[in-house]
Amino acid sequence: xxxxxxxxxxxxxxxxxxxxxxxxxxxxxxxxxxxxxxxxxxxxxxxxxxxxxxxxxxxxxxxxxxxxxxxxxxxxxxxxxxxxxxxxxxxxxxxxxxxxxxxxxxxxxxxxxxxxxxxxxxxxxxxxxxxxxxxxxxxxxxxxxxxxxxxxxxxxxxxxxxxxxxxxxxxxxxxxxxxxxxxxxxxxxxxxxxxxxxxxxxxxxxxxxxxxxxxxxxxxxxxxxxxxxxxxxxxxxxxxxxxxxxxxxxxxxxxxxxxxxxxxxxxxxxxxxxxxxxxxxxxxxxxxxxxxxxxxxxxxxxxxxxxxxxxxxx
Amino acid sequence: xxxxxxxxxxxxxxxxxxxxxxxxxxxxxxxxxxxxxxxxxxxxxxxxxxxxxxxxxxxxxxxxxxxxxxxxxxxxxxxxxxxxxxxxxxxxxxxxxxxxxxxxxxxxxxxxxxxxxxxxxxxxxxxxxxxxxxxxxxxxxxxxxxxxxxxxxxxxxxxxxxxxxxxxxxxxxxxxxxxxxxxxxxxxxxxxxxxxxxxxxxxxxxxxxxxxxxxxxxxxxxxxxxxxxxxxxxxxxxxxxxxxxxxxxxxxxxxxxxxxxxxxxxxxxxxxxxxxxxxxxxxxxxx
Numbered sequence: 001x002x003x004x005x006x007x008x009x010x011x012x013x014x015x016x017x018x019x020x021x022x023x024x025x026x027x028x029x030x031x032x033x034x035x036x037x038x039x040x041x042x043x044x045x046x047x048x049x050x051x052x053x054x055x056x057x058x059x060x061x062x063x064x065x066x067x068x069x070x071x072x073x074x075x076x077x078x079x080x081x082x083x084x085x086x087x088x089x090x091x092x093x094x095x096x097x098x099x100x101x102x103x104x105x106x107x108x109x110x111x112x113x114x115x116x117x118x119x120x121x122x123x124x125x126x127x128x129x130x131x132x133x134x135x136x137x138x139x140x141x142x143x144x145x146x147x148x149x150x151x152x153x154x155x156x157x158x159x160x161x162x163x164x165x166x167x168x169x170x171x172x173x174x175x176x177x178x179x180x181x182x183x184x185x186x187x188x189x190x191x192x193x194x195x196x197x198x199x200x201x202x203x204x205x206x207x208x209x210x211x212x213x214x215x216x217x218x219x220x221x222x223x224x225x226x227x228x229x230x231x232x233x234x235x236x237x238x239x240x241x242x243x244x245x246x247x248x249x250x251x252x253x254x255x256x257x258x259x260x261x262x263x264x265x266x267x268x269x270x271x272x273x274x275x276x277x278x279x280x281x282x283x284x285x286x287x288x289x290x291x292x293x294x295x296x297x298x299x300x301x302x303x304x305x306x307x308x309x310x311x312x313x314x
Numbered sequence: 315x316x317x318x319x320x321x322x323x324x325x326x327x328x329x330x331x332x333x334x335x336x337x338x339x340x341x342x343x344x345x346x347x348x349x350x351x352x353x354x355x356x357x358x359x360x361x362x363x364x365x366x367x368x369x370x371x372x373x374x375x376x377x378x379x380x381x382x383x384x385x386x387x388x389x390x391x392x393x394x395x396x397x398x399x400x401x402x403x404x405x406x407x408x409x410x411x412x413x414x415x416x417x418x419x420x421x422x423x424x425x426x427x428x429x430x431x432x433x434x435x436x437x438x439x440x441x442x443x444x445x446x447x448x449x450x451x452x453x454x455x456x457x458x459x460x461x462x463x464x465x466x467x468x469x470x471x472x473x474x475x476x477x478x479x480x481x482x483x484x485x486x487x488x489x490x491x492x493x494x495x496x497x498x499x500x501x502x503x504x505x506x507x508x509x510x511x512x513x514x515x516x517x518x519x520x521x522x523x524x525x526x527x528x529x530x531x532x533x534x535x536x537x538x539x540x541x542x543x544x545x546x547x548x549x550x551x552x553x554x555x556x557x558x559x560x561x562x563x564x565x566x567x568x569x570x571x572x573x574x575x576x577x578x579x580x581x582x583x584x585x586x587x588x589x590x591x592x593x594x595x596x597x598x599x600x601x
Contacts, residue, residue: 009402018442251447282454289447
C-alpha cells in the first residue's frame with residue numbers, strides 16, 4: 001500500500017510540474033511585447049532593448065521557464081509589472097487573509113455538511129431527504145456567484161442580520177472580526193456545503209447498499225443503528241475523500257466571494273492582475289491555486305487508498 | 315471545476331426513486347430548455363428596445379407595465395438586455411459544448427476502437443489536462459489572450475474535453491467488446507466503419523445527455539467569468555455581466571440584479587431536469 005501511496009504522491013508532483021509548464025507556455029505566448037507595453041509612450045528602440053535584457057525576455061523560452069521555475073521555488077517569482085513591487089511581497093500580504101477565510105469556512109462547512117449528509121442518508125427516501133437532495137442539486141447547478149448574491153439578499157437585505165458588501169479594514173475587536181468574516185464565510189459555506197452534502201450522502205448510501213448492511217437490517221437493527229454502528233465506520237474513508245474533494249471547490253468559490261465582498265485576499269489579487277494583464281503576478285497566483293488544488297485532490301486519493309482494506313496487503 | 319475520477323464513483327446517485335414522478339420535471343426541463351433556445355434565436359427580434367438604449371430616467375426602477383423587468387443602473391430596459399444577452403449566454407455555451415463533446419467523442423471512440431498506444435497517449439494527455447482547475451485555466455488564458463468571444467468559446471471547449479472524452483471512451487470500450495463488433499471486424503470491416511456504424515449509434519444516447527451536462531458546466535464557467543468582468547466585454551453583455559453591472563442594486567433588491575440571476579438559474583436547472591428525464595444520464599458527475 002505504501003508503494004501505491006508514494007506512487008500517487010509522485011503523480012501529484014509530476015502533475016504540478018506539468019501545470020507549471022502549461023501556465024508558463026500560455027502566458028509566454030502573449031501576443032505583443034511586454035517591454036513595449038510597460039514603457040508605453042517612452043518605448044524608444046534602445047529603451048525597449050534595455051528593458052528586454054533586464055527582464056530576461058531575450059533568452060530562449062525554455063531558459064526563461066527554468067529561471068522562472070527556480071524563482072518560484074526560491075520564493076522570488078519576479079516583480080509585478082503594474083506597481084513594480086516584488087510579487088512575493090504582494091502575495092505575502094494577501095495570502096494569510098485568504099487562508100483565514102478558507103479555514104473559517106472549513107470549520108463551519110464540514111460539520112454542517114457531515115450532519116446533513118449523514119442524516120439524509122439515514123432517512124433515505126423520506127421527505128427530509130428529498131428536500132435536501134432537491135436543494136443541494138439546485139445549489140450545485142447554479143453558478144457560485146448566484147449562491148453568494150442570494151445569500152447576501154437573504155441574510156443582509158431581507159433578514160438584516162449582517163451588513164452586506166462591506167469589509168472592515170481596521171479590525172480592533174472580536175465583534176468586528178465576526179462582522180467582517182460572517183458574510184463571506186456564510187456565502188462560501190453555502191457554495192461548498194451543497195457539494196459536500198451530496199458526496200457524503202452518496203458515500204454513506206454506497207455502504208448502505210452493501211450485503212452486510214442488509215444482514216444487519218434482517219437482524220432487526222433500526223435505521224439509526226444501521227447507519228451509525230454499521231455503515232458509518234466503513235464510510236469514513238469515502239467521506240474524508242469526499243470532504244477533500246469538496247474543499248477543492250473552495251478555490252472556485254473563494255474567487256467569487258472575495259470579489260463580491262471586496263475582500264483583500266489572493267483571489268482578488270489574481271483577478272485584478274488578470275484584468276491589468278500583470279503576468280508575473282498571474283503566473284504566481286495561478287501556481288498557488290493549482291498547487292492547492294492538486295494537494296487536495298492528491299490527499300483525497302491517498303485517503304481513499306489508505307481507507308481501502310483490499311489494497312492493504314498488496 | 316473538474317471533478318476528478320474518484321468523485322465519479324463517490325457521487326453515484328440513487329436514480330430509481332426519481333422514476334416515481336416522470337412527467338412534470340421532465341416536461342418542465344424540456345419546456346425551459348426549448349424556451350431559452352427560442353429566445354436565443356428570436357429574443358432580439360421581440361425585444362421592446364435596443365440592448366444599449368437608455369429608456370428611463372430612473373435607475374433600478376421596479377417592475378412596471380412599461381418595463382416588465384425593471385431598468386438597470388443606467389436606466390436601460392432589463393427585459394431587452396436579458397433577451398439580447400441570451401445569444402451570448404446560450405450561444406457561446408452551445409458552441410463551446412459542441413467543441414468539447416465533439417472532440418471528446420471523436421478522441422474517445424478512436425482511443426477505444428484502435429486501443430494500444432493511441433489509447434494510452436490520448437488518455438495520459440487528457441489526465442494531465444485535468445490537473446488544472448477549470449477557473450484557473452480560464453483566468454490564465456484570458457490574462458494572456460484577452461476575452462474575445464472566440465477565445466472564450468475555445469477555452470471553455472478545451473476545458474471540458476477531458477470529461478467528455480472519459481465518458482465517450484468508457485462507453486465505447488464497453489461496446490467495442492461486444493459480439494457484434496467482433497463479428498463486424500471478423501468479416502473484414504475497417505476501424506472507421508466500426509466506429510461509424512457499430513460504436514457511434516450505440517453510445518449516442520448517453521453522449522447526448524453528457525453534452526447537456528457539458529453545456530451546463532460551460533454556462534456556469536462563462537457566466538462566472540463574466541461576473542468577474544473577464545468574460546463577454548461591454549457594450550455586449552451576457553447574463554453574468556448583467557448581474558455584475560447591477561450588483562450595486564442588490565441592497566434594494568432591484569429586479570435588474572435578480573432577473574438575470576433568475577435567468578441563469580432557470581436555464582441551468584432546466585437543462586439538468588431535462589438530462590435527468592432522459593435515460594442514460596452519465597452517472598454522477600456534478601459541479
